Amino acid sequence: GEDVEQSLFLSVREGDSSVINCTYTDSSSTYLYWYKQEPGAGLQLLTYIFSNMDMKQDQRLTVLLNKKDKHLSLRIADTQTGDSAIYFCAESIQTLVFGKGTRLSVIA
Amino acid sequence: EADIYQTPRYLVIGTGKKITLECSQTMGHDKMYWYQQDPGMELHLIHYSYGVNSTEKGDLSSESTVSRIRTEHFPLTLESARPSHTSQYLCASSERGRDTQYFGPGTRLTVL
Numbered sequence: 001g002e003d004v005e006q007s008l009f010l011s012v013r014e015g016d017s018s019v020i021n022c023t024y025t026d027s028s029s030t031y032l033y034w035y036k037q038e039p040g041a042g043l044q045l046l047t048y049i050f051s052n053m054d055m056k057q058d059q060r061l062t063v064l065l066n067k068k069d070k071h072l073s074l075r076i077a078d079t080q081t082g083d084s085a086i087y088f089c090a091e092s093i094q095t096l097v098f099g100k101g102t103r104l105s106v107i108a
Numbered sequence: 109e110a111d112i113y114q115t116p117r118y119l120v121i122g123t124g125k126k127i128t129l130e131c132s133q134t135m136g137h138d139k140m141y142w143y144q145q146d147p148g149m150e151l152h153l154i155h156y157s158y159g160v161n162s163t164e165k166g167d168l169s170s171e172s173t174v175s176r177i178r179t180e181h182f183p184l185t186l187e188s189a190r191p192s193h194t195s196q197y198l199c200a201s202s203e204r205g206r207d208t209q210y211f212g213p214g215t216r217l218t219v220l
Contacts, residue, residue, distance in 0.1 A: 008149075031207060042114075042198050042211035043151075086149055092207040095141075095156070101149040 004099035006089055011105045018076040020102045022089030025070060029091040032065060034074045037086045037101070046074075046087075081106045111135055114199050114212035121189055122220050129184045129215045131199035138204040140182040142166070142174060145196040145214075157182055189219045 005023045012018045024032065030051050035043040049056045049063045049072075056063045062075040076083055084106045089099040112133040121127060131140065142155040143166075153166030157176040171193070172186050182201075186193055196216050200209040 033208070035211075040214075040216075042213045043200075043209075045208065045210065048208065088151070094207075095153075096207055096209055098151045101151075103149070 004089055004091055004097055006087075006099035006102045008100065009103050009105070011107060012079050014079060014081060014106055014108050016079055018074075018079045018083065018104055018106075020074045020076075020087050020089075020104065022072040022074075022099055023070055024072065024089070024091040024097075026091060026093050026097075027067065027070065029093055031092040032063075032072050033088075033090040033092070033096065034061075034063065034072075035088040035090065035098075037088065039085075043088060076104075079104075079106050081108055112199065112201055112210055112212040114197075114215050116215060117213060118216050118218075120218045120220065123188075123190055125189050125219075127186050127189055127217070129197055129199075129217070131182045131184070131212055132180050133182075133201045133210075133212075134180060135201065135203070135210070136179065137201035137210075138179070139202045140176065141200040141202075141209065142172075142182070142184050143198040143200065144168060144170065145198055147195075151198070155184065189217075191219045193217060194219050 033048040034046040060077045064073045086101040088101045090096040115130045138159045143151045152168035154170040155174040198214045199212040202209045
């Protein structure tokens with residue numbers, strides 16, 4: 001079945017690293033995505049990784065993909081208060097299937 | 109930066125009114141989508157379109173209807189709004205052959 005799972009909440013201190021985890025069930029997904037949603041806004045595409053890659057790094061963001069375990073993670077280095085938002089994981093199976101979102105709170 | 113627009117951003121109306129939420133994109137994307145978002149964050153796909161004159165229902169049953177007469181425009185209509193329709197509505201688009209979706213800013217609808 002198509003089901004993307006994420007923990008609902010994460011709280012970190014400013015300056016620490018944040019790791020948001022996601023599991024998916026369909027091994028045929030070609031791309032996996034991370035979106036960010038700030039209060040009152042739509043979803044902003046943060047990054048995505050092709051299914052034949054293990055890791056992708058973009059400035060403070062690192063995406064790790066473990067295809068064997070169907071596990072995707074997003075690491076945010078040096079987390080700032082501006083990173084407080086909801087983060088959605090999504091897998092690509094003809095269309096995007098989204099997780100329920102992880103609310104990241106950054107404590108100053 | 110995606111060029112996808114939604115109007116109005118906020119709407120408060122009374123029960124029984126007919127409303128249309130507008131969504132436009134200037135990227136020439138073939139595919140467009142409407143999502144309803146719970147206060148608890150989860151996204152539900154309610155309608156999508158593969159191109160002009162194509163409309164399909166999504167995973168969540170919705171009393172709304174959509175039309176796709178022009179590539180850039182994908183309006184959503186509620187014939188008779190009810191309090192249960194109170195939600196955030198997000199529009200998105202993607203280009204042909206790609207799954208990456210780009211989202212508009214959303215319309216927050218409150219039905220009294």
